[in-house]
Amino acid sequence: MRRDLLATCSPGRRGGGGCVSELVSTARELHARGFHVFPCDHPDQQRCIGKHGPGNPCDGMRGKHPAVSWGTWAQTVTAQMIDLVWTKHGGQANPAVSCGPSNLVILDEDEAGALDEWCTTYGITLPATYIVTTGRGRHLYFRWDHDAQPIGNSPKVFGGRKIDVRGYGGYAIAEGARHASGATYTGNGLDVAELPAEVAEMLIAANNGGATDETISASERFLAVDRASPVPEKIEMHTRHQALIAYAGRLRKSGLDYAEAEPAYRLRWLLCVQPVGQIPEAEHHDPDCPYPVTWDEALAKLRDVYRRYPAGQAFDEEPVTSAQHIVDEDIEPPLYGDVAALLDGTLPPPPTPTILRREDGSALFYRGEINSLIGDPEDGKTFVTLAAIAQALIDGGSAAFIDMDHNGLASVVDRLLTLGAPPEALRELQRFRYTDPQEDTGRLARVVADCAAWAPDVVVIDSVGELVSTCDGNSDSTDDYTRIVNTHVLPLVRAGAAVILIDHFAKGKDSRAYGAGGTMAKRRKLGGALIRVDPVRKLVRGKGGELALIGQKDRHSGVRSNCEPLARGLFDCGTFVLDEPLDGPPRWHITSRSQVPRGLSEVPVADQTMRQLLVPIHQLVAAAAGGDFTVADLIAAVYGAERIGSHRSSIRRQLDKMTATGLLVVTYAGTAGGDPRRWTTATAEDPWTGSDDDK
Structure with missing residues (x-):
């Protein structure tokens, strides 16, 4: 935890009555008073940070939407959890109080004098109590034991007066x-x-008669279960695995489905396993538990419990004396998938891409997965990944750039500004982090641990080759690559980040068609999308450029389903377009309508000459009156009119090869010593899209 960030005001970022750190302090003070607090949206945030989804869209009411699954979160809140979550949102989150676990009933008066008038009418005297003046009225706090008799929310019990009741299952x-x-x-x-x-x-x-089992939500039921079996605020090193398994069991027993349980479980994991940088060095060498519990290990325990035990079933929390025993004797996965749980909606939903959106709104990379962008040197791979970071920052998210390739801080920030990243976001360490590990594996490990605890939306690692080299690995070794990814990449994935690995094409002619150089494990370890970059027009400072994005793998089909299919199982992800006009700021977008030259996907990646000729060929066909061209036309377009004589033989060979493969057809055979031979593309389709749409 970066305590210095919590104690420092950020210029221009104010919340409540002062700097954003005051909101963190206020939340801590409320917690110290016995209130179970949790974070909500803050109206000064660029966008609502509330937990919204397809069935729970933001209604535009800013400052009140919970930023966490508050029903399960608030009841186990600790000071450390407050630090973690408020810092995640830059310290700028409104505190809210969960009434049930706080044993509170709050009378919410939305019209001045309404409660006093009701008391006068019925002869009731309210004692002096803690009152919070709100934007429109008052909140009067009263103690009440919900364990003995829960009092739920009651919006209409004061004779039509504008007074609501916040009780068990409610918050303020x-x-x-x-x-x-x-x-x-x-x-x-x-x-x-x-x-x-x-x-x-x-x-x-x-x-x-109070809230009943039928009216209390699964989250509220869990509050009662957890109060009956509280977890110590500090969990000792040797009992971490045991505590996580027991906590997963209580979640399952409460009736929470998997989607509701995972956020609460993740927060408990953060309490059990502090960032590596805060764990005493001796704990790393403990013979019973040599490493901290990774999120991968912890999540496996939750999944195992949910697969093995039916909802609501009693869970055996028999003590286990050895933490290492739990690691070695973990719950065996079931032999068969739980179709009933899937149909009931209690299993995790399939991943969907949300990072780097095209102009049609569909995205190219997955959060919580390893994604990869490959291409040749200087083909614009880094620029595309920085566009993903810029877009995430514009959306109010967070990102990290791990610069193994030594691009340099100044270069990376300059490109991000070109792509429209907000300068104020780049200034804040809770929004953007740049690091160059400098070939130091210890430094790299600290960076990964810190970022895993921080849990940004996007993490770019540039590049895979340098990562493997820094970790003393061999790019051709499956074991080396698997070890390095498990150690330095999976912690970021398990933290929920969209990890984008930048990699290079293989050098061998046959291997290039497959993808990145090195071991087959590179492709196997990808859980997200594998996309290659093909320059249509090289990116040049001050001139812009266009890069075709061609998909090679998509495990979940969330990207492929929104893309046009290409030959050999590839799919067209669109074209990254950067415009740098003389009279305005640079602009970029990713088209959804293909701008890949027809036939580009059919050409083997290894045949670079043929691939480079396709773009000027289609430009010539589109511009020519007759829709065809000669050898001299192509040489002039590629090398200039003065070079026609020196390249005639090599260009002619390439045209013959493209004709033999079906990419081109001869429109005029030519005559000896007379008119030259002429070619055109294989069909009359739009040469840029392969369709008959209007150009």
Whole structure:
């Protein structure tokens, strides 16, 4: 944890009544008072940080949407969890209080005087208590034991007055938060009084006896289960595996489905396993537990429990004395897949690409997976990955660039600014991190551990060759590559980042058609998309350029399903276009309509000369009145008119080869000593898309 970040104000980033670190301090203070706090959206964030999805879209009401799965998160909150999550959002998140685990009932008065008028009408006197003034009214806090008799949310129990009740299963935005109107939630500093008996009786009656099993959500049921079996705030080194298995069992027993359980489980894992940089060196050499528990190992335990035990079944938490024993004797996966759980929606959903969007909104890379971008040197691979980072930062996300290839900080930042990355995001260490490990494996390990704990949206590693070399590996060795990826890449993947590995084509003619150089494990270890870069027009500073993006592998088919199929199992991911006009800032986008020259995918990657000729050939065909060209036309287009004589034989050989492969056809055979032979492309289709659409 970067404590210095929590204690330092960021210029221009203000929340609540002061700098963003005040929100972290406020959340800690509320936690110290016994309130179970969790983070919500802050109106000053560029976009809502609430947990939204297809079934829970943002309604535009800023400052109130929970940024975590609060039902399971708030009940086990610790000061360390507060630091982790608030820092994740740059310290800028509104604190909220979960009423159930805090044993609170909060009367939410949205109209001044409404509660006083109700008390006068019914002769009720409310004791002096802790009150938070909100953007529109007041929150009056009262103590209530929900374990003995839960009081749920009741929006209509005060005779039509604008007074709501926040109880078991509800929450309220807390002191220190910023309202969308700009007002700050302020508290009066008093202690929380007990809920008067007469008010409690009315609320219980309105609840029809309180919240029942039928009305309490799975998350709320888990609160009661977890309160009955609390987990120590600090978990000792030797009991981490045992604690994680036990926690997974309680999640399964509570009835939570997998999607609800994983966020809560991940936060418990963060408590069990601190970042490597904070673990005493001696713990790395402990004979019973030589390494920290990786997220991969921890998540496997959750999956095993969910596959092995039905929802709600009692879970055996028999103590195990040896942490290493748990590692060696882990729960054996079932022989067959759980189709019932899949159909019930309790298994994890398939991954979908969300990183580096095209102009049609579909994306090219997956979070929580290893993705790869390959090509020849200086073909623009790094530029494309930096576009993914820039887009993530523009969206309010976070990213890291691990510069094994020594591009340099100045060069990387200059390119990011060219691509439109917000300067304020680049300044903040919680939004963007650049590092050059400098061939130091120890430094690299610290970087990976730090980034895994930070959990950014995107991590780019440039490049695979330098990564393997730094780790004393052989690019042709399956064992070496697997070891290096497991150690230095998978922790980032398990943290949820979209990891993009930059790699180079193989040198051998036959191997280039397959993809990157080195071991077959490079392709096997990819869980996301493998995309190659083919320059249509080289990227040049001040002039822009175009890069064809051709997919070679997509394990989950989330990218392929939005792309046009090409020959040999490839698929067209679109074209990266960078425009650098003289009268304005650079602009970039990725087309969804193919701009790959027809036939480019059919040409073997190894035949670079043929590939380079395809672009000017299609340009000549498109521009020529007759739709065809001569050898001299092509030489002039490629080398200049003054070089026609010196390249005639080599160009003619290439044209004959392309004719033999079916890419070109001869339109006029020519005559000896007379008119030259002429060629055109194999069909009359649009030469840039292979379709009959209008050009």
